[in-house]
Amino acid sequence: MHEIFLDELKKLNEEFMEMGVYVNDQIDQATRAFVDHDKKAAQSMVDDQEKVPKESLRIQKKALELMALQQPVATDFRIVISILKAVTDLERIGENALSIALETIRVKGNARIEPVEDTISEMTHNVRHMLIKVLTAYVQDDKKMARDVDNNHNGIYSDYIKARKLIVKGVEKNPDTAVAASSYFVVIRLLERISDHIVNIASWVIYKTTGKLTELIDPNDAL
Amino acid sequence: MKEIMTAKNVKLSYGNFEALHGIDLDFPEKRLTALIGPSGCGKSTFLRCLNRMNDDITGVKISGDIRFNGKDIYSPKMDLVALRKHVGMVFQQPTPFPFSVYDNVAYGLRIAGVKDKKLIEQRVEESLKQAAIWDETKDNLKRNAQAFSGGQQQRICIARTLAIRPEVVLLDEPTSALDPISSMEIEKTLMSLKHKYTFIMVTHNLQQASRVADQVAFLMNGNLIETGPTEKMFISPKNKVTSNYLNGRFG
Numbered sequence: 001m002h003e004i005f006l007d008e009l010k011k012l013n014e015e016f017m018e019m020g021v022y023v024n025d026q027i028d029q030a031t032r033a034f035v036d037h038d039k040k041a042a043q044s045m046v047d048d049q050e051k052v053p054k055e056s057l058r059i060q061k062k063a064l065e066l067m068a069l070q071q072p073v074a075t076d077f078r079i080v081i082s083i084l085k086a087v088t089d090l091e092r093i094g095e096n097a098l099s100i101a102l103e104t105i106r107v108k109g110n111a112r113i114e115p116v117e118d119t120i121s122e123m124t125h126n127v128r129h130m131l132i133k134v135l136t137a138y139v140q141d142d143k144k145m146a147r148d149v150d151n152n153h154n155g156i157y158s159d160y161i162k163a164r165k166l167i168v169k170g171v172e173k174n175p176d177t178a179v180a181a182s183s184y185f186v187v188i189r190l191l192e193r194i195s196d197h198i199v200n201i202a203s204w205v206i207y208k209t210t211g212k213l214t215e216l217i218d219p220n221d222a223l
Numbered sequence: 224m225k226e227i228m229t230a231k232n233v234k235l236s237y238g239n240f241e242a243l244h245g246i247d248l249d250f251p252e253k254r255l256t257a258l259i260g261p262s263g264c265g266k267s268t269f270l271r272c273l274n275r276m277n278d279d280i281t282g283v284k285i286s287g288d289i290r291f292n293g294k295d296i297y298s299p300k301m302d303l304v305a306l307r308k309h310v311g312m313v314f315q316q317p318t319p320f321p322f323s324v325y326d327n328v329a330y331g332l333r334i335a336g337v338k339d340k341k342l343i344e345q346r347v348e349e350s351l352k353q354a355a356i357w358d359e360t361k362d363n364l365k366r367n368a369q370a371f372s373g374g375q376q377q378r379i380c381i382a383r384t385l386a387i388r389p390e391v392v393l394l395d396e397p398t399s400a401l402d403p404i405s406s407m408e409i410e411k412t413l414m415s416l417k418h419k420y421t422f423i424m425v426t427h428n429l430q431q432a433s434r435v436a437d438q439v440a441f442l443m444n445g446n447l448i449e450t451g452p453t454e455k456m457f458i459s460p461k462n463k464v465t466s467n468y469l470n471g472r473f474g
Contacts, residue, residue, distance in 0.1 A: 002472050073433070073457045074466035211459025 005070045009079060012062055013139075016083050016090075019055050020135045023094045024128055026052070027194060030100035031124040034107075034187060035117045042104035045097070052094030059087045082208035086138075089197040089204075093131070096190045096197075103190075107183040113170030116163055116184050123159040123191050126152065130198045137205045146205035149198060150216045156195040163188045227252040227421050228273060228310075228391060233287035235268055235277065242268050244445045245287065250391070250438075255413060255422040257436035257453075259429060261474035265445040266425045270393050273423065274310040275303060291391070308335065311389035315396040317376035319368035324351075324360045324379055327368045331387040346386050353419075354382035355412040374405020378412060385420070394424040398431065410435050429469055433457050441465050 026045065033041035063084040066072065072080055130152045137145035163184065171181045203216045228250040235243040243265045250256050258266040271277045272285060275296060289296050296306055308331075320327050328347045337343055347364075351357040356378035360371075368379050377397060384392055394413075398406035406428070413422060413435050426432050432439055433453060440450040441460075449456065449465045460466050468474055 002470065005470075071430070073429070073469045074460050075463070076466065076470045077458060211455075 005066070005072070005076070008062070008066060008070075009072075009076065012059065012066070012083055013079070015055070015059055015062075016087060017135060017139065019052070019059065019087065019090055020131065020138075022055075023052060023090050023097065024131045024135075026094055026097040027100075027124060027128055027131070027191075030097040030104070031120060031187070031191070034100055034104040034183075035121050037104070037108055037112075039105055039108045042101040045101040046105070049098050052091055052098075056087050056091035056094075060084060063087075078208045078211060082204040085207075086201045086204040089200045093194050093197045096194050100187050100190050103183045103186050107180050110179040111174060111176040112180050113167065113174075113177050113184070116166045116170055116181075119159060119163045119166055120184070120187055120191070123156065123163065123188065126156055126159060127191050127194050127198070130156070130195060134198050134201045134205065137202065138208070141205075141209045143206050143209045146202040146209075147216075149202040153195050153199050153216075156192060160188050160192045224254075225252045226250060227292060228423075229288075229290045230269075230273070231288040233269065233272060233285070233289060235265075235272060235283065235285045237280065238282040242445050243272075246442070246447045248440055248447055248450060250421060250423055252390075252421050253418055254437040255417045255424060255435055256438045256440060257432035258423065258425045258440050258442060259427075259432050259468075260442035260448075261468065262427075264442045266442045267395055269442065270395055270423060270425050273391070273393055274307050274312055276312065278303075308387050309389055310391045310393060311384035311387065312393040312395070313377070313380055313384055313397050316400050317373055317380050319371075319376050319379050319383075321369055322367065323365045324368045324371075325364040327379055328383050328386050330383060335387060347382075350382040350386040351379075353385050353412075353416060354378045355408065355415065356382055372405065374401050374408050377401060377405070377409055381409070381412060385416075389420065391421045391423065394422060394426075396425050396427060399427060406431070429471075441468060443468070 029041060029045055032038070033045070063080050066080050130149055133145060133152065134149050136142070137149065167181050167184045170177050199216045203214050206212060206214050226249040230246055230248045233243055233246040234241060246265075246269055258270060260266045268277065272289060277283050277285060285297065291306065291310060294301065320330060325347055328350050329343050332343050332346055348357065351360055356375060359375055360379070368376060371379065381392075381397075398409050401409065410431060413424075416422070417435070417437070424436070436453045438450065439453050439456040441448045441456070443464065449460055449462050451460070456465065457469060460469070
């Protein structure tokens, strides 16, 4: 009986990780399409947009079933609850990546600001690194690594401020970039939001490993 | 918070077999402590040490220090009848005496020499009310207690224990012989009483422990593995083995 539960739990964990890896690729694909002006790649993401919410729903359904039918407590309870909570953050990350793809389609063909796009690439790299880190912390039950994700979040915020300044500068230099600039603002904001969700996942890793609920993001830090 | 009972390094052996290997556990006053653990872990044995129910078993040897309100209950000076008046007990199987509900509940008071009929009457009613069985017995107080259902019998037994106004009530799997609805009635009774009395309950029903207990102690193979507030034990116990037991991996 309990082997069945452990097996189910293992599967649930694997599905959560797979979804994490998939969403991480989505961030890459979306920003790459944005920076490369690749409308086709962006469109293929839009075509696949049902995949993440569907998977999220499936994981949530499974987690709820385990809660109701197996009534896990202690460590098992924390594993199921943290998946149930963290999966909605993963889903939001997927939505944000999709929004970046939509911006690609919107901005195509307008004058661009190269230094901003470089910063967006860099920011994407950092956000993806954060997500990989939080997923690793999740698998390894490493609360120290999870806490460290919060430090990376501060770096993302600096990237965000830097990008904003570059956008303003670019528009001042060439007003034709105004349309692209409006998209840049959206994209950097979305990347920053993704990093917030990653920090939320980190706080679920901490709950899973210690049973302590922590607020890693200072609510006063809202942009 | 005041610890009404304290146990230090309690060891118990039957002949050469040591069943408890040195238990340290304190019981806060007016709280419900659940003792949990696999069958044969020593939880009932430990519970029975708390009002000296193991004394008469041949070959039993008990050492360590158990205090009730600071007094050593194993001291030669301890009056056993007085101790059991303060530390009452309810057993797994309902054990009503084969006479009326009224006489069952009045039994302890009469033994204690209470002659005042009015006082007895008042206590019987109060105790039956406290044990949440008054409404079901008030019109049948003369009826034989054994003619009631299992759940009702158990509540009559709780009333009988409460009638002598104990400070601590030991409960040895009080609902394991009952159906879920009767068990719920007992749980409700315990919830409503736990601010008046100190309960120490052995239970195999982990969900029952999580619902009613304030403190949980987990015993295994005669050792106390872990104890703590119920939420802490059921959400983030310190030991992996506690989590495994709570999730039914063994036991």
